[in-house]
Amino acid sequence: MDLLRFTTSGSVDDGKSTLIGRLLYDSESIFVDQLQALQRASKHRGSEQLDLALITDGLRAEREQGITIDVAYKYFSTPKRKFIIADTPGHIQYTRNMVTGASTANLAIILVDARQGVVEQTLRHTIIASILQIPHLVLCINKMDLVNYSEDRFYEIVHAYQEAIQKLNVKDVYYIPISALHGDNVVYKSDRMPWYTGKPLLTYLEEVPVAQDINQDIARFPVQYVIRPQDDAYHDYRGYAGKIISGSFHVGQAVTVWPSGLTSTIDRIEYAQQPLAEARAPQSVVMLLKDDLDISRGDMITPADQPPTLTQDIAATICWMDSAPLKTGDKLLLQQGPTLVRCVVKNIEYKIDINTLSHQDAAGTLQLNDVARVQIRTAKPLAVDAYAKNRACGAAILINETSYNTVAACLIEN
Template sequence: MDLLRFITAGSVDDGKSTLIGRLLYDSKSILADQMEAIERASKSRDDGEIDLALLTDGLRSEREQGITIDVAYRYFQTTKRKFIIVDAPGHIQYTRNMVTGASNCQLAVVLVDARHGVVEQTRRHSLIASMLGIPHLVVAINKMDLVGYSQDVYSNICIHYNELAQKLNVGEVTYIPLSALNGDNVVDKSVNMPWYEGEPLLSYLETVVLDQDENLTDARFPVQYVIRPQTAELHDYRGYAGKITSGIFRKGDAVTVLPTGETSTIDAIEIAETHYDEAFSPMSVVLHLADDVDVSRGNLIVKSDNLPIVSQNVEALLCWMDSKPLKVGSKYTLQHGTFRTRCAVREIVYQLNVNTYEETVDVESLKLNDIARVILKTAKPVSFDPYSKNRVNGGAILIDETSNVTVGALMLQGEAE
């Protein structure tokens, strides 16, 4: 049974938490003790209905304010697939939380309130989903019950969002009208919208094809740990442990160690003391090389006939995640997989307006939640692929050297001139 990790995003009060609660409730994925706790907490409601949003708004401050603050993770499964739900905050000041939550997702559910249509946060979250290369996008037009289940309202929102999607160059977009509160088109097909010929949300989530999302072309292996036991019987043992982030490695493959450029061949592939002829993403393995080359944590082992970009001048899309502004010339630690190096912000090429998607040039600093294209100068060469080609090997973060806090999310684009 495969796994789908998806994120729900949207503006404040679009009904994200209620939608997730409805998915869990109608798919019978709630434990008995959870159900009892929710029922007790919902007794104070005038209508006597169960407050499904309580299933995700777990922090006390979230319950008090009635908003989602932190990224919440929920797990459930059906007979067809396992799911990890990432519930992202809707407030603009928590946009950075969506970036971190969405970075590993294969699908995004962007909620739109049928009464309000496409708003600023819809644009912001769609831009982030596009930047992060999420291959599948569902536009869930919620609260259809509050507009009389109108087909015209649904169609107008689809037209409006489609114009937005074309500007962002978003790939696959699926539109689903629903009411999370009443359960229309969430798990079961709605009788209130006979004009909608598509499938409900859960059916789509269960059947969306994920196989082509895995990159099995570009073989990349970031070294996490060098295994060299200091015992007599294992004196000659040298293995390199890590997780294959993309591609396929086979015994006998010619490989290159980056950034040093040393070459060798794969002598053995080991998993739990058992040897295999091949391994592929996302397996964790120990690679053995035929030659005694210099390999350490942070190095990247790749196939010699398929090399990534290796450069100290890196161009990237950046989402700034710190209250302290980023300024040209500022220095940070760049972490790319297991590799770390110091870097400086050489240039802000442009800042992206999340409402109009216009590019503003001659920008000298960025504030919290700003999105921009930047050029970084690194102390050591970085071995990476363009993010659009390989999400895992094209993603990186910036870390404040003083506080050790992650201050920026990077989508590496290519080598800067």
């Protein structure tokens, strides 16, 4: 089965955690001990019914306030597909957490309260999904039970949202009227909205095509580990282990190793110790070359006719995630896959207004949750692709040199 990673977002109290709880509960993906703990927690909070939001709201502070603060990850599967859910917070001060949860997502569910309609946070999270180029969006108009399951209200919100996103790079949007509290159109089709002829949410999640989201046109293989067995029987064995993050490779193919620029030919490809004639993303394989080259962790193997951009000067859009401000001239670590290099922030060009996408003067400083375009200089050349061209090879993170905390998500624009 393939895997769908999706995130939920929206304004506070739109019902994100309840929706995930309903998905897990109605699809029978909750273990008996989890269900018993949920029953006890719901009773402790004075709720006569199961409070499904407690499945994801695990932090004590979250349960006391009734909101989601951190990103909660849940895993479940159906006979058709496996899923990883990232339940992200709706508060504006936790925008960085939403970026974290959405950074690896194939699909984003954005919830709207049917009573409130499209609000500022709805657009903010749509803009973030657009910046991160999440391939698929689902707008779930929740709490339809509180507007008497009104068809007119549903289409009023749909039209308002469509008008609001005209300027964004958003292409695939699916609209579903739901009631997460009562389960309408979540796992099962609702009898209370016969006017809705589309799919319930889970059916759509099972059927949305995700294989096409992986870039198969540009092949990239970052080396994670060099395998040199000590057994005398394998004294000539030198394998390069890693995950193909995009594209495909085949035996006999001419390849180039970056940043050295050395060339060779693929001699063998092994998967689970079995030979393959061809391997493609997202397989994890061991690659052996015909020539004995100096290759180490962090190097990138690509087809000879598909070179990346090799540069030390990186233009990027970043989301600053640290409470301490970022200033021009700050020194950090940049990690792109297994590659880790020192870098310096040469210039903060402008901040991006997350509500309008307009550019603002950053005055050389970024604060927590700011999104901005910056210029970065790395200590050694990196093999990169533009995020817009190859999402897998154009993403990176910035790390504090002292604490090793991740301080920014980085979308490369070179």
